[in-house]
Amino acid sequence: MELLVDLHTHTIASGHAYSTVTENALAASRRGIKLLGMTDHGPKMPGAPHLFHFDNLSILPDELYGVKILPGVEANITNYEGDLDMPMRYLEQLKLILAGLHPICYPGGTCEQNTQAYLKAMLNPYIDIMVHPGRPDFEMDLEKIAHASALLNVPVEVNNSSLATISGKDRARNNCNSIARYMSKYKSPVILGSDAHFWDRVGEFSEALELVRETGISEQQILNTSPERVLDYLVERRKRRTEFNPISLKYRLSIA
Template sequence: MEILVDLHTHTITSGHAYSTITENALAASRRGLKLLGMTDHGPSMPGAPHLYHFGNLSIIPKEISGVKILPGVEANIVNHEGELDIPFSYLAQMKLVLVGLHVICYPGGTSEQNTQAYIKAMVNPYTDMMVHPGRPDFQLDLERIAYKSAQLNIPVEVNNSSLSTIKGKDGARVNCRCFASYMAKYKSPVILGSDAHFWDRVGEFSDALDLIHEAGISEHQILNTSPERVLDYLAIRRKQRLSTAKVPLSIA
């Protein structure tokens, strides 16, 4: 299986990442990637950029080193209602909106509260994809999230960084393995993400690929096998947003 798109990467703008978008794009080109997400953290993360950064993303070139660039954000869920740290007016202008839970941005809660927050963020019409539910920082009903992913057709990430042994994330391996099995069961849409915070990790999916093969996730479920599939999905998502942005959706 060939993965030609990395949608989850960070630049120096995130504050705890160490490469520029140009360096990341060059690394992506060397790995044979065709499309790269630039998804720096939302402003509730310490060291993350001011909202002005996200309002100025249109200056990023559409292509660097032969790789198409999708400027966007990894927005942070900030409360049990699933609210994000980026105003809708900014989200509406972005090419890519990833959403996830982070310890320093979200207060935590019971498994039910955390799962509700995650699903409420998934239902948000401005959300394109959800990231790293397998991290052990919060208890989550992973089967319910996988089922909701299939129901809403919102891709959820298998995060390569969460599986990396060099970061001591053995707890995440157990969760990610469990979550991947549920994604296989419900035929939910999946993305693989490097979550690179340095250029040499861009396009690194080896652990994630091993996991999805082990879980029995089919190639058909994986969105980032081609840039065309990603861009077609995002175009459809933008059209859906026009009809759902003002309509309350159930999270049951």
């Protein structure tokens, strides 16, 4: 399986990452990546950029070293209602919006509260991709998340960094294995993400690919095999913002 897109990467602007946009783009080019998401953390993360950083992303070139750049954000879910740390006007202008739960930015809660926060964020039509549900920081109902992903056609990430680098790796692997099996069961859309915080990890999917093969996720479920598939999905996602009917979808989720 050839993966040509990495939508989850960080630069020095995130405060705890160590490479520039240029360094990441050059690394992506050398790895054969054709489409690169630049998704620094939202402002509630300590050390993250000020909102003006996101206002100024339009100055970036569309392409570096033959790699198309998608400027965006990894927004932080901040409460049990699934609210984000990004004002609406920024969500409307960014080309790529990821969202996930992070310690410090989110208070934590019961399994039910954490699952509710994640699902309510998934219902937000401005969010394109939900990230790293397998992290061990917050217990969640992973089957419900995979089922919701299939119902809403919102990709959930298999995060290579969760499997390779974080503390609590064994718990993360167990969680990632569980949700990957549920995504295989429900045929949910999937994104593999490097979550690179240094240039040498851009386009690094080896652990995520191994898990995908183990759990039976099909190549057809994985969007980042093709830049065109990802870009078509993002175009359709933005069209659906005006057609979104959260009431019926919340009902479907409640009986899932």
